[in-house]
Amino acid sequence: GHGAGTEPELGERCTREDMEEIQSAIDRMTTSEIDAFLIMAGLGGGTGSGGAPLLAEHLQRLYVEPVYGLGILPAKDEGGIYNRNAAKSFQNFVEEVDNLLTFDNDAFKTGGESLQEGYTEINAEIVSRFGALFSAGEVEALGDEVAESVVDASEIINTLGDYGITSIGYASEEIETRDQGLLDRLRGDNRNDGITSAGDDTNRITSLVRKATLGKLTLQCEVDSTERALLLVSGPPEALNRKGIDKARKWLEETTDCMEVRAGDYPRVREMQRMAIEAEENVEQLRASSRDDLDDLIEYGDDEV
Numbered sequence: 452g453h454g455a456g457t458e459p460e461l462g463e464r465c466t467r468e469d470m471e472e473i474q475s476a477i478d479r480m481t482t483s484e485i486d487a488f489l490i491m492a493g494l495g496g497g498t499g500s501g502g503a504p505l506l507a508e509h510l511q512r513l514y515v516e517p518v519y520g521l522g523i524l525p526a527k528d529e530g531g532i533y534n535r536n537a538a539k540s541f542q543n544f545v546e547e548v549d550n551l552l553t554f555d556n557d558a559f560k561t562g563g564e565s566l567q568e569g570y571t572e573i574n575a576e577i578v579s580r581f582g583a584l585f586s587a588g589e590v591e592a593l594g595d596e597v598a599e600s601v602v603d604a605s606e607i608i609n610t611l612g613d614y615g616i617t618s619i620g621y622a623s624e625e626i627e628t629r630d631q632g633l634l635d636r637l638r639g640d641n642r643n644d645g646i647t648s649a650g651d652d653t654n655r656i657t658s659l660v661r662k663a664t665l666g667k668l669t670l671q672c673e674v675d676s677t678e679r680a681l682l683l684v685s686g687p688p689e690a691l692n693r694k695g696i697d698k699a700r701k702w703l704e705e706t707t708d709c710m711e712v713r714a715g716d717y718p719r720v721r722e723m724q725r726m727a728i729e730a731e732e733n734v735e736q737l738r739a740s741s742r743d744d745l746d747d748l749i750e751y752g753d754d755e756v
C-alpha cells in the first residue's frame with residue numbers, strides 16, 4: 452500500500468513512535484538462539500526506506516548479535532522519487548547495519564510486464580538466493596539426504612564482516628542421482644549405474660560456480676573488486692565432491708583476489724544517485740502531481756458511488 456506515501460521522513464517518524472511496539476513483537480520471539488537479525492525492506496517507498504535504518508540502529512544498541520539489512524532497490528522506471536528515496540536510504544542503511552545485502556529489482560525485472568506482475572517471479576529469485584544463504588547453517592531443516600551445505604553460520608557471519616555491501620550470484624542445475632530407493636539401500640546396493648561419476652560432479656560444480664559468479668548478481672558489481680567471498684554449494688551428498696569444491700574455490704579466489712576496492716564498483720548505485728539529484732530538483736512538483744492523481748481517483752470514486 453502507500454502507508455507513508457513515499458515519504459521517508461514520515462516512515463522514520465512512525466517507526467520511531469512505534470519502536471516499543473516493534474520491540475515487544477521481537478520480545479515475543481525467542482532471541483536466545485538466533486545468530487543474527489535481518490531487516491528486509493524495499494528502499495524506494497517511505498516506510499521501509501525511513502524505518503529500516505532506524506530499526507537497525509535500535510537493534511544494534513540492544514543486541515550483541517549482528518544486524519544485517521536486505522535492501523531492495525527500485526526499478527529505474529519506478530521513477531525519480533523512488534530512486535531518490537532509495538539512494539538516500541541506501542546510504543543511511545549501510546551505515547547502521549553490519550552488512551547490507553542488496554537486491555536490485557531493476558536487474559531482475561522481466562521485460563514487458565509491469566513490476567507488480569513480475570513480483571512473484573522476482574520474489575522467487577530473492578528466496579532462492581538469500582534463502583540458500585540463510586538456510587546454510589541449518590542442514591537438518593532441509594531434510595535428511597535432500598541437501599547438504601559446506602558452510603555454517605559463523606562462516607557466513609565472518610564473511611559478512613561488520614561493514615559493507617553484499618551481492619549474491621546463484622546458479623543451479625537439476626541432477627539425476629542414482630536410485631536411492633529403500634530396496635536398494637536395504638540391499639546395500641552401491642553399484643554405479645553410470646548416471647553420475649566423480650569427474651562429472653567435479654565439472655558440474657566448477658561450471659556452476661563460474662556461472663553464478665559471472666552471471667547476474669543481486670547487485671551489479673565488479674567481481675575482482677570483492678574484498679571477501681563465500682562459496683556455498685548445496686546438493687545431494689553424493690554429488691558434492693570435495694575435488695570439485697576445492698577447484699571451484701581456487702578459481703573464485705583467483706577471480707576475486709584484489710583487495711583494492713575501485714571506484715565504480717556499483718554502477719546501479721551511482722545511477723540511482725544521479726537520478727536522485729535530478730529528482731531532488733522537482734520532488735515537490737512530482738509529489739503535488741501524484742497528490743492530484745490521488746484526488747482525481749477519489750473524486751472519480753465518489754462519482755461512481
Ligand SMILES: Nc1nc2c(ncn2[C@@H]2O[C@H](COP(=O)(O)OP(=O)(O)OP(=O)(O)O)[C@@H](O)[C@H]2O)c(=O)[nH]1
Pocket residue numbers: 452453454455456457458462492493494495496497498499500523524525526529533556570573574
Ligand atoms: N522484489 C520486490 N520488491 C518490492 C515488493 N514490494 C515492494 N517492492 C519494492 O519496494 C519499493 C517500496 O514499496 P512500497 O510499498 O512503496 O514501500 P513502503 O516501504 O511500504 O513505503 P510506503 O508505501 O511509501 O509507506 C517498491 O517501489 C519496490 O521497488 C515485492 O513484493 N517484491
Ligand SMILES: [Mg+2]
Pocket residue numbers: 452453454455496498
Ligand atoms: Mg507500502
